[in-house]
């Protein structure tokens with residue numbers, strides 16, 4: 222019978238191996254690049270100002286080791302500080318990055334939640350490196366937001382009145398609970414297990430009552446655009462109730478502006494807001510500011526373009542783009558509907574001509590639409606003008622003018638148009654609507670998806686970010702900037718390897 226070599230490790234015995242940690246980082250890999258860039262190419266000395274242990278206090282974990290560990294953890298889908306701590310203990314690559322320092326998860330959590338401003342600085346340095354590798358075009362951008370839940374309790378959201386009601390419910394539940402326990406006690410029905418459950422439940426009620434009462438004492442009333450009270454959240458009042466693809470969530474929108482050349486993120490910001498529309502001007506400022514800091518120049522003789530979906534369509538946003546000399550291509554909510562079947566355009570308010578004298582509109586068929594009142598829809602005021610049914614009934618253009626099939630059969634009412642600030646003659650919205658009717662603009666807009674959506678697919682799906690684990694806008698913003706940094710570093714890998722000759 223053949224004899225084979227056997228080792229003690231084969232019998233399940235432990236081994237002591239001599240390992241050179243530096244050799245574990247192989248050229249050509251993400252972790253090799255990360256180890257090389259942090260500290261050498263990307264200056265992280267800004268963290269030093271947080272440490273004041275020159276003379277007294279214990280030695281701290283070096284910030285370069287922490288930032289490398291966190292970036293490596295996020296790139297591997299480790300979202301929580303405890304998972305990152307596990308990596309530092311058990312993963313040889315993580316050990317090589319930290320030089321065998323094993324920070325406790327509380328140190329990691331403190332580092333992530335306490336350095337949002339420095340992460341923003343480092344984000345720009347990473348962006349500058351992307352630009353150095355020739356990855357940034359600086360001409361066409363797309364903006365969008367990733368809606369994610371955060372570490373906030375959805376059940377503790379409401380207006381002051383709703384929260385008062387919730388407090389009352391918890392108080393009643395706590396009283397009932399005590400009464401029930403007393404009854405059980407009197408009958409001698411309590412044992413150790415039920416006593417433990419009782420204590421746990423009582424503790425929970427007391428905690429919720431205290432939380433809501435303290436919050437209500439200091440709560441500030443916030444008003445929305447229409448004067449309605451904005452709902453507050455007891456656990457994280459910076460977060461907002463947001464409509465997402467999976468229903469309502471309590472969380473934040475991670476906004477990103479991505480460059481068309483290689484989907485590098487130029488600016489990133491997490492906002493606790495139900496609507497992302499109002500944040501476009503600030504994101505444009507941040508984008509231009511980051512580009513200036515990272516010394517990214519736009520190609521000469523060209524105009525920068527910002528692509529965004531219909532959620533960003535507003536007169537204010539278009540004005541903000543115009544002021545910064547950026548061409549905005551943002552469709553309105555009726556964009557697809559207006560195109561109609563077989564690319565045949567539908568008549569919209571812009572196709573009707575206004576006559577100031579007599580305050581009426583003239584339709585493309587030359588008929589008059591008379592003013593018939595003002596209404597408010599979705600918070601915006603609009604003037605309504607209507608044609609006569611007799612005119613529309615015999616009009617050869619009515620299939621192009623009147624949309625619904627039912628109305629086309631009946632034609633019992635004339636065509637109505639609603640004039641708001643965004644479609645009145647001379648508005649930027651009206652001008653953009655007209656532009657978007659051309660094939661050239663439609664083609665340019667079609668690039669939006671391929672510029673911005675891969676960014677969210679990478680962060681959300683590949684890196685596994687499906688919720689923010691922190692509370693407070695500042696901290697959540699820091700976490701979002703870190704994930705965007707991980708995305709940008711991933712983009713650098715190919716260029717870095719080519720530059721160093723590892724490709």
Ligand code: SF4
Nearest residue numbers: 584586613616622636
């Ligand atoms: S359907 Fe009525 S409003 Fe429309 S173009 Fe014809 S006449 Fe004018």
